[in-house]
Amino acid sequence: MSDLLHLTxxxxxxxxxxxxxxxxxxxxxxxxxxxxxxALNAYITATPEKALAMAEASDAKLARGSxxxxxxxxxxxxxxxxxxxxxTTAGSHILGGFTPTYESTVSAKLWGDGAVxxxxxxxxxxxxxxxxxxxxxxxxxxxxxxxxNSETQLVPGGSSGGxxxxxxxxxxxxxTGTDTGGSIRQPAxxxxxxxxxxxxxxxxxxxxxxxxxxxxxxxxxTRNVEDAALMLSSMAGHDPKDSTSANxxxxxxxxxxxxxxxxxxxxxxxxxxxGGMPEEIEAIWEKGVAWLKEAGAEVVEISLxxxxxxxxxxxxxxxxxxxxxxxxxxxxxYGLRVDGDSLAEMYANTRAEGFGEEVQRRVMIGTYVLSAxxxxxxxxxxxxxxxxxxxxxDRAYEQVxxxxxxxxxxxxxxxxxxxxxxxxxxxxxxxxxxxxLAGLPGISVPAGLSARGLPLGLQVLGRMFxxxxxxxxxxxxxxxxxxxxxxxxxxxx
Amino acid sequence: MxxxxxxxxxxxxxxxxxxxEDRVDPMLKDLNTILGFVExxxxxxxxxxxxxxxxxxxxxxxxxxxxxxxxxQDKVTANAPDGFAGFFAVPKVVE
Numbered sequence: 001m002s003d004l005l006h007l008t009x010x011x012x013x014x015x016x017x018x019x020x021x022x023x024x025x026x027x028x029x030x031x032x033x034x035x036x037x038x039a040l041n042a043y044i045t046a047t048p049e050k051a052l053a054m055a056e057a058s059d060a061k062l063a064r065g066s067x068x069x070x071x072x073x074x075x076x077x078x079x080x081x082x083x084x085x086x087x088t089t090a091g092s093h094i095l096g097g098f099t100p101t102y103e104s105t106v107s108a109k110l111w112g113d114g115a116v117x118x119x120x121x122x123x124x125x126x127x128x129x130x131x132x133x134x135x136x137x138x139x140x141x142x143x144x145x146x147x148x149n150s151e152t153q154l155v156p157g158g159s160s161g162g163x164x165x166x167x168x169x170x171x172x173x174x175x176t177g178t179d180t181g182g183s184i185r186q187p188a189x190x191x192x193x194x195x196x197x198x199x200x201x202x203x204x205x206x207x208x209x210x211x212x213x214x215x216x217x218x219x220x221x222t223r224n225v226e227d228a229a230l231m232l233s234s235m236a237g238h239d240p241k242d243s244t245s246a247n248x249x250x251x252x253x254x255x256x257x258x259x260x261x262x263x264x265x266x267x268x269x270x271x272x273x274x275g276g277m278p279e280e281i282e283a284i285w286e287k288g289v290a291w292l293k294e295a296g297a298e299v300v301e302i303s304l305x306x307x308x309x310x311x312x313x314x315x316x317x318x319x320x321x322x323x324x325x326x327x328x329x330x331x332x333x334y335g336l337r338v339d340g341d342s343l344a345e346m347y348a349n350t351r352a353e354g355f356g357e358e359v360q361r362r363v364m365i366g367t368y369v370l371s372a373x374x375x376x377x378x379x380x381x382x383x384x385x386x387x388x389x390x391x392x393x394d395r396a397y398e399q400v401x402x403x404x405x406x407x408x409x410x411x412x413x414x415x416x417x418x419x420x421x422x423x424x425x426x427x428x429x430x431x432x433x434x435x436x437l438a439g440l441p442g443i444s445v446p447a448g449l450s451a452r453g454l455p456l457g458l459q460v461l462g463r464m465f466x467x468x469x470x471x472x473x474x475x476x477x478x479x480x481x482x483x484x485x486x487x488x489x490x491x492x493x
Numbered sequence: 494m495x496x497x498x499x500x501x502x503x504x505x506x507x508x509x510x511x512x513x514e515d516r517v518d519p520m521l522k523d524l525n526t527i528l529g530f531v532e533x534x535x536x537x538x539x540x541x542x543x544x545x546x547x548x549x550x551x552x553x554x555x556x557x558x559x560x561x562x563x564x565x566q567d568k569v570t571a572n573a574p575d576g577f578a579g580f581f582a583v584p585k586v587v588e
Contacts, residue, residue, distance in 0.1 A: 101568035201549045214546070243553050312531040323508065330509070332581050334572035343584050344509070352511035360510055361523050364501075367508040368524070378531070383544030385537050390545055422523055423530045439548025464549065 004029040005170045005493060009073055009227035012173060016062055016072045023062065023072030026173075027055035027116050030074045034118060034171045037489070040141045042156075042165040042172075044079045045087050046119035054116040061114065070234050071114030076166045076175035079120035080127055081107045081218075082207040086117075090209040091125040091135040091159075094354025095335045104207025105239045106176065106218045113234040118172055122162025125356045126326065127183055127211045130428035131418065132161025134358045139415050142191055143169035143489035147453030150488070154412040154454070157187030157428075163221045164191040169489055174222040174231055178208060180215045181314050182408075182432025185444040188221055189407035189457025192446040192485065194474070195221045196228045197432075199465050200439035201246030203232075204239030212321035213244075215314075215436050225445060225474045229253035232467070251468035261476040262296030264469070267400035271307035272431060274409070281406045281456065284447050288404050288458045291480035292473065302400060304392040309385050310434040311426060316369050316382035317437070322359075323366025329354060361422060390438040397463050402473045405431050407457035411450040435461045443474045446483040455485070495525045 004026050007015065015021045031048045051074060058072035082088050082100035089095045103111070111117070122140040124132050132140040132155060142156040142165055156165040160177030164187035167175050177184035179197035188195025196219045203218040210216065220231035230253075238247040268289060273282070289299050331337035331350035338349040355363065369378035396403065409430055418425045435442045441464075444457035458477055462470035496504075501521045505512040512520060566579050575582040 098572050101565075101571050199549075201551070214548070240554070240556070244547075244549070244551075246549055246551060306537070309534055309537055312534050315527060315531050316534070327509075331574060332583055333570075335574070337574035340584065343586050345511075346584050347509040348506075348511035351509055352513075355510065361520070361527070363508050363510065364504050364520065364524060365527055368496075368500075368504050368528075371504070371507060380544055381534055381537075381539060382531075383546060384539035384542040385534055387542050387545035388537065388539070390548065421526060423526055426530075437548075 005033060008223055009174050009230055012073055017067065019062065023055040023058040023116060024052065026072065027051050027074045030118055030171065030173065037143070037169050037171045040143060040165045040169055041122055041138050042140050042162045042169065043076065043119040044089055044091070044122050044137045044162065047086055047117055050086070051116050051118050058114050058116060068112065068114035069230070070110060072116060073114070074116040074118050074173050075110065076118050076121040076163055076172035077107055078160055078163050078176050078178060079123055080178050080209045081176060082209065083107055083117070083120065086120065088120065088209070089137065090127070091123040091137060092354065092356070092359065093136040093336060094329045094350070098334045102207060105204035105241060106208065106235050109237065110234055115234070121166055121175055124159035124161065125359050126209065126322070127159040127178055127180055128322070128358050128362055129158040130182070130186055130425050131155040132158040133415065133419060134356050136356060140165045141415060142412055143487040144191065144412060144454055145488055153415040155190065155415055157190035157412065159183040160187050160221060164188060164193060164195070167191070167193045167221050167223060168487060170493060174220060174227055176218060176235070177221045178216055178218050179436065180212050180318060181436045182429035184219045184221060185432045185442055185457070185459060186408045186428055188444040190412040190455065192455030192483065193221060193223060194225050194228045194443065194445055195219065196232060196443045197441065198232060198236060198467055199246070199441045201244050202236045202250070202441070202467070204237070204242040204245045206239055206241040210325040212318040213325060214321060215318060225471060225478045226257055228443065229257055229471050246465065248465045253468060253471050256468035256471045257475045259472050260295065261292055261473055264297045264402065264473065265400045266292050266297050266299045266473065267302035267396050267403045268299060269302050269304045269307065269396070269403060269405060271304050272405045274430065277409055280450050281409060284456045284458065285406050288447060288477060291477055292404065295476045295480060297476070300400060302396045302403070304396060304434065306385065306388045306392050307434055310389055310437055311430055313382045313385045313389065314433045314437060315426060316378050317386065319362040319366035320370050320379050321366070323363045323370065326359070326363055358422065386437050389434055393438045393440060402469050403461040404473070405459045405461070407431060407444040407459040411452060411454035411456055431459060440464060441467050441470050443470050445474045445477045445481070447477065447481045448483065449485055495528065496521060
């Protein structure tokens, strides 16, 4: 039975098509694994009955030879995607009891292509966080343990922490994530999996609970680069229901995976050598450079002068957009209501009880930077700096085809750490936020282990709508790194 | 620029978040930490820089101003914490 868990998405797809295995068998194996790993709290809502019904339907289709590209493949769905008839919480108390009456575009596309839903994965509340620690449903836990202190529970990163925990613990074959400032890439780095944030506009935002609308983007979280390409092909596509959805055809990613990096020019931004960066992060980055050179790429140093301003820019723009998006949680149309003596009091009571601390902080900051008298000094200023950050990238891409950086400034930290100071938590996204602000595609690929025996990822960034080059470079890194380490939790599985 | 207690109370009111007295000081401290962090943007010269509001450069599409769905009142109100005869219900607003 557990042999089934060893299959990648692609391998499972091929075996399903060849009728060597059935989707019910594969799905049952994952449901069993979910049961065995409930301590990781990777799922907020498990949907075993729905999973088996979907698997049966997939088997019927496969028997007729009419299966879709994801037919019969069991995946986790981040609990930020609205799923018709299945509770959707966004990790927040304020959406308690909310059962959507419609399906998000991305999840609908995956089900339409035959994917099977195992459940809704845990996440930081409203996708605000880098540890999964702000979830109302408790933190998701990484299956990894450090070699020095195996008792300490580690975070899977965030905000897509449940998806990362599920994929790395093999309680999902793959999972969806969303990334606003690094929420796919950082957890992928922490858990030794692949996480891909496509170009802004590539995947429809319709039906995804909104955090910061000019930044939010959905993407795949998988065991390897090929699986990410396969899954992204099902998730991406133009959607008239999202006015920022791009009408740009996705390139042939399968061809990209086979193309190699010979002749590509890769940039290494000098400003990413931030002070205090751990030596092992620097070392893994150097390794990445060497691997790409060996594979035939030319690596050059580039400059992205406004890099250090990306995080402060993000922490104005994202909270501003969040404060506006989260205005809809008023205790009237869905979710929690806490009564009060007046309508205004009901709003204030509902939002005080329904939003956790980090969400309240961000709504407050956003409200402040958008308020009369401060808009120009903060919000407009941040949008101007955002333009400069984008210009840095545009200039760099006149010289290079892709950019290589570390994904995160550290390996995974302990559950509960970095919670004393909000800015300390924000620093996790120092390498991922710039590309988010610029709208660029990026991927995290597992590259090696830290001294503590924990995964470290490398990030590849590409031009707007050039996912193909990102996948080419990612595949080359993956081949060279040959990362095959597994968390101890998988011993004997 | 740092906030004072009165400003924090006023922001909480604008954000419609009830902030109990014992939460004002911790919130003040956190907000000032965040504002102190973003303050460094003031050192960037942005004279004449057009603010970036769309990363794709695509203009927003227009469509015909027509009803594209409807007749789903039950679906729209299905999750309401309180409702009456197909409407959302709120605490009494007019005496």
